[in-house]
Amino acid sequence: MPEARRLFEIDGAFEMIRGTISSPVIAFETWGQLNERADNAVLIFTGLSPSAHAASSHADPSTGWWEDMVGSDKPIDTQRYFVICPNSLGSCFGSTGPASVNPDTGSTYRLDFPVLCLEDVARAGQLVVASLGIERLHAVVGSSMGGMTALAFTLLYPGKAERLVAISSAARSLPFSIALRSLQREMVRGDPAWRAGDYADDAPPTSGMRLARKLGMITYRSAEEWAERFGRERATDDVTSREHGPFGIDFEIESYLQSHADKFVGAFDANCYLYLSRAMDLFDASDHGGSVDAALAGTGLKSALVIGVRTDLLFPSHQQKELAESLETGGVEVTFEILDSIQGHDSFLIDMDRFRPVVSRFF
Amino acid sequence: MPEARRLFEIDGAFEMIRGTISSPVIAFETWGQLNERADNAVLIFTGLSPSAHAASSHADPSTGWWEDMVGSDKPIDTQRYFVICPNSLGSCFGSTGPASVNPDTGSTYRLDFPVLCLEDVARAGQLVVASLGIERLHAVVGSSMGGMTALAFTLLYPGKAERLVAISSAARSLPFSIALRSLQREMVRGDPAWRAGDYADDAPPTSGMRLARKLGMITYRSAEEWAERFGRERATDDVTSREHGPFGIDFEIESYLQSHADKFVGAFDANCYLYLSRAMDLFDASDHGGSVDAALAGTGLKSALVIGVRTDLLFPSHQQKELAESLETGGVEVTFEILDSIQGHDSFLIDMDRFRPVVSRFF
Numbered sequence: 001m002p003e004a005r006r007l008f009e010i011d012g013a014f015e016m017i018r019g020t021i022s023s024p025v026i027a028f029e030t031w032g033q034l035n036e037r038a039d040n041a042v043l044i045f046t047g048l049s050p051s052a053h054a055a056s057s058h059a060d061p062s063t064g065w066w067e068d069m070v071g072s073d074k075p076i077d078t079q080r081y082f083v084i085c086p087n088s089l090g091s092c093f094g095s096t097g098p099a100s101v102n103p104d105t106g107s108t109y110r111l112d113f114p115v116l117c118l119e120d121v122a123r124a125g126q127l128v129v130a131s132l133g134i135e136r137l138h139a140v141v142g143s144s145m146g147g148m149t150a151l152a153f154t155l156l157y158p159g160k161a162e163r164l165v166a167i168s169s170a171a172r173s174l175p176f177s178i179a180l181r182s183l184q185r186e187m188v189r190g191d192p193a194w195r196a197g198d199y200a201d202d203a204p205p206t207s208g209m210r211l212a213r214k215l216g217m218i219t220y221r222s223a224e225e226w227a228e229r230f231g232r233e234r235a236t237d238d239v240t241s242r243e244h245g246p247f248g249i250d251f252e253i254e255s256y257l258q259s260h261a262d263k264f265v266g267a268f269d270a271n272c273y274l275y276l277s278r279a280m281d282l283f284d285a286s287d288h289g290g291s292v293d294a295a296l297a298g299t300g301l302k303s304a305l306v307i308g309v310r311t312d313l314l315f316p317s318h319q320q321k322e323l324a325e326s327l328e329t330g331g332v333e334v335t336f337e338i339l340d341s342i343q344g345h346d347s348f349l350i351d352m353d354r355f356r357p358v359v360s361r362f363f
Numbered sequence: 364m365p366e367a368r369r370l371f372e373i374d375g376a377f378e379m380i381r382g383t384i385s386s387p388v389i390a391f392e393t394w395g396q397l398n399e400r401a402d403n404a405v406l407i408f409t410g411l412s413p414s415a416h417a418a419s420s421h422a423d424p425s426t427g428w429w430e431d432m433v434g435s436d437k438p439i440d441t442q443r444y445f446v447i448c449p450n451s452l453g454s455c456f457g458s459t460g461p462a463s464v465n466p467d468t469g470s471t472y473r474l475d476f477p478v479l480c481l482e483d484v485a486r487a488g489q490l491v492v493a494s495l496g497i498e499r500l501h502a503v504v505g506s507s508m509g510g511m512t513a514l515a516f517t518l519l520y521p522g523k524a525e526r527l528v529a530i531s532s533a534a535r536s537l538p539f540s541i542a543l544r545s546l547q548r549e550m551v552r553g554d555p556a557w558r559a560g561d562y563a564d565d566a567p568p569t570s571g572m573r574l575a576r577k578l579g580m581i582t583y584r585s586a587e588e589w590a591e592r593f594g595r596e597r598a599t600d601d602v603t604s605r606e607h608g609p610f611g612i613d614f615e616i617e618s619y620l621q622s623h624a625d626k627f628v629g630a631f632d633a634n635c636y637l638y639l640s641r642a643m644d645l646f647d648a649s650d651h652g653g654s655v656d657a658a659l660a661g662t663g664l665k666s667a668l669v670i671g672v673r674t675d676l677l678f679p680s681h682q683q684k685e686l687a688e689s690l691e692t693g694g695v696e697v698t699f700e701i702l703d704s705i706q707g708h709d710s711f712l713i714d715m716d717r718f719r720p721v722v723s724r725f726f
Contacts, residue, residue: 175593175616176586182617183577185610190570192555207553214546215578223539223679230538232647247548247637250644253538254545274610281613284595313676316586 003057005029007094008086008128019114022103026124027094028052028086029059031070032078034132041134042076043125043161044085045146045153048276049268051093054085068352075359081138088149089124090116090275098197098271111197116275118145118283122153126160136160139363143167143348144315145276148283151323155288159300164327165362167307167348167355170319171292171326172284177314180219181277184212188270197271206265209273213261222311222344226253285326292322297330305335305362307355309347335362366420368392370457371491382477385467389487390457391415391449392422394433395441397495404497405439406488406524407448408509408516411639412631414456417448431715438722444501451512452487453479453638461560461634474560479638481508481646485516489523499523502726506530506711507678508639511646514686518651522663527690528725530670530711530718533682534655534689535647540677543582544640547575551633560634569628572636576624585674585707589616648689655685660693668698668725670718672710698725 008026029052034041044054046065055064055071055078070076070083087095090113098113105112129137140161142150147169154164173181191208193199233252249255289295304327308320317338324336339354341347348355371389392415397404407417409428418427418434418441433439433446450458453476461476468475492500503524505513510532517527536544554571556562596615612618652658667690671683680701687699702717704710711718 172595174586174595175589175614176581178614179577179581179589179616179620182612182614182620183574183581186577187550187574189610190574191553211546211550211553211574214542214549218539218542218546223537223676226538226542232535232537247552247641249545250641251538251541251545253542257542257545278610278613313586 003029003031003059005052005057005059008131010124010127014124016114016120017117021096021109021114024089024096024124025094025100026086026089026096026128028084028128029054029057030085030132031055031057031083032081034082034134038134039136039138040081041129041132041137042081042083043129043137043140043150043153044070044076044083045121045125045140045142045149046085046088047144047146048273048280049264051091052085052087052095053093054083065349068356069359075356075363076141077363081363084128084132086125086128088121088145088276090121090272090279092269092272095124097269098275099269110271113271113275115282116279118149118152118279119156121149121279122156125149125153126157136162139163139165141165141167142169144169144345145280148280151285152283154299154301155285155295158298161300162302163362164299164301164304164332165307165359166304166320166323168309168312168315168320168345169323170315171296171323172286173281174319178281180215180314181281184215185274185277187211187215188274194270197274199270204265205270209265209268209270210261212273213264214257217257217260219313220344220346222313222342224311225342225344228342230256292326293329296323296326296332299327299330299332301327301330301332303333303335303362305359306337307348307358308338309341309344309351310338311342312345312347314345366392366394366422368415368420368422371494373487373490377487379477379483380480384459384472384477385465387452387459387487388457388463389449389452389459389491391447391491392417392420393448393495394418394420394446395444397445397497401497402499402501403444404492404495404500405444405446406492406500406503406513406516407433407439407446408484408488408503408505408512409448409451410507410509411636411643412627414454415448415450415458416456417446428712431719432722438719438726439504440726444726447491447495449488449491451484451508451639453484453635453642455632455635458487460632461638462632473634476634476638478645479642481512481515481642482519484512484642485519488512488516489520499525502526502528504528504530505532507532507708508643511643514648515646517662517664518648518658521661524663525665526725527662527664527667527695528670528722529667529683529686531672531675531678531683531708532686533678534659534686535649536644537682541644543578543677544644547578548637548640550574550578551637557633560637562633567628568633572628572631572633573624575636576627577620580620580623582676583707583709585676585705587674588705588707591705593619655689656692659686659689659695662690662693662695664690664693664695666696666698666725668722669700670711670721671701672704672707672714673701674705675708675710677708
């Protein structure tokens with residue numbers, strides 16, 4: 001099985017936790033070769049916004065979102081492992097979600113898509129894995145939302161994965177991050193162009209999405225990093241004059257957020273964003289056993305790597321500590337690291353010099 | 364001079380740093396008695412949103428915003444000190460600001476109000492002090508934006524205050540807090556009801572103000588406090604059903620933010636909010652001497668109390684450390700305390716058991 005970009009079509013009804021959809025499709029990519037014993041597979045679940053394109057391949061040579069982590073001689077070494085990355089159910093990069101057409105009605109789902117849970121995303125991933133003839137995974141890996149999804153996977157399918165790698169993630173969402181995501185969703189819903197989810201393809205709620213993305217970017221990084229990078233540097237005159245009026249752009253940090261938010265706004269469907277964002281709020285490992293400890297006693301994992309970052313605002317390091325301790329209590333051999341990166345929650349995408357050796361050692 | 368609520372009318376043109384206004388009015392309140400030597404006055408500058416009503420008085424018996432700090436036998440003891448609190452220039456609780464009528468045109472200023480700087484707020488405060496026959500202050504006090512304004516006061520009027528109390532404040536705004544405030548302003552400006560500042564009195568940009576207030580509340584407190592208070596508690600059914608649709612309110616934290624934001628939205632003028640918010644971004648003590656150290660060498664202060672809070676996201680404790688060290692380098696006797704409150708930036712309004720003794724000892 002060579003590197004590939006593929007679609008997996010689930011035949012018939014797919015029961016989600018809070019509803020049913022017909023014949024969903026999951027886009028996924030693979031790298032490396034499945035060995036004869038089919039025991040070298042690594043499944044990667046993504047954060048909220050990435051596609052299945054974790055790394056470049058012959059099938060798609062463009063740079064992937066985790067290019068430095070996945071590949072030949074990279075920490076997740078595609079010479080040794082068969083790596084699978086699905087686009088999350090509910091997303092908009094090939095997998096079925098609110099922006100897809102409901103085959104039962106011929107109309108786009110929009111808000112008729114059932115409430116999405118990370119357990120649904122994990123289950124769609126498992127169907128992909130099964131379709132490839134894989135009984136047992138060498139490891140399931142995820143960062144941020146993907147770490148929660150990977151954890152959900154181990155709770156739904158105990159023993160199916162031998163190892164878990166959970167990066168900048170948590171066993172459940174706490175009120176600070178819930179409040180921020182709820183506010184981001186309110187920004188999108190408050191944009192008149194949202195039209196209760198019924199926006200036209202060429203008239204999405206760009207103002208609301210831009211606000212939400214900016215708040216995301218602010219909370220994905222750290223005050224420390226930005227003080228170093230931007231200080232009180234002023235924006236260039238051409239930017240400030242474009243943003244007319246007395247409350248436009250003064251500082252370079254404002255200009256930076258504006259240009260990055262503009263890029264995101266065109267690329268991500270607003271309803272998909274709302275569904276995935278809320279799925280994170282709803283996730284709580286203790287739903288699978290009454291408490292986090294009780295739930296994590298039943299993963300069947302042999303070992304786990306739990307990584308956090310000192311400057312992470314959204315998934316603070318005490319949440320990785322809780323996860324590591326609960327896994328350990330559950331009999332899993334845990335490697336736990338808090339890294340000193342200054343890039344906050346996004347560090348796993350940026351501070352590769354710190355992350356690579358830790359992940360390499362584990363694999 | 365008894366406790367009073369008063370208006371001070373500045374006669375003629377008032378030169379602001381970036382413009383001129385005619386005959387502005389500053390609302391202020393006082394508590395206690397000015398002694399014969401007129402050397403027991405304490406001037407309090409407020410944060411962004413409070414009025415001049417720091418504490419109850421005969422003139423206004425309602426509870427003030429710093430009731431536990433200011434009064435008879437309180438840390439700022441009105442039996443010993445004559446306490447003055449002005450409503451900031453640019454605010455909307457009696458002082459002239461963007462919501463006031465421009466006497467030159469007969470129309471509300473709105474965005475014709477000049478760009479506001481905290482130096483302007485400090486200067487308006489000094490005119491109030493001078494009008495009361497006070498040459499020299501026992502202390503100038505401020506928390507959050509008020510701490511910056513108090514610092515601006517010492518830079519504009521070296522030697523005018525003997526003591527400075529700066530709580531949860533900073534010598535300048537850094538990009539993380541600038542980014543958050545810029546985003547809050549964008550939320551207000553993005554509300555179609557804002558109409559470039561030209562909203563009707565009965566149709567203010569409530570959606571934008573509600574979003575901005577919620578982001579304020581999230582960043583004024585700490586993840587730690589909310590995890591303790593709210594955990595993953597669900598909102599009651601009557602709240603969730605009021606908020607229809609699949610992206611309404613699930614959690615108690617969302618319900619809490621909604622009810623508090625609703626209260627603020629009616630009470631604060633949107634344009635005033637924009638002006639004051641940007642004034643904080645623009646503040647940089649180093650404008651008064653080339654560097655923070657150089658500026659703070661010239662305050663003429665005898666002593667200073669600098670307080671920060673471990674969990675403050677907006678004004679992190681390293682900024683109070685910078686302020687304390689620069690004052691000390693400038694020859695000021697500095698008392699520096701980082702408190703272990705979990706209420707984040709807002710701790711000075713809430714965690715009085717920690718703040719009272721520290722302020723008491725200083726006075």
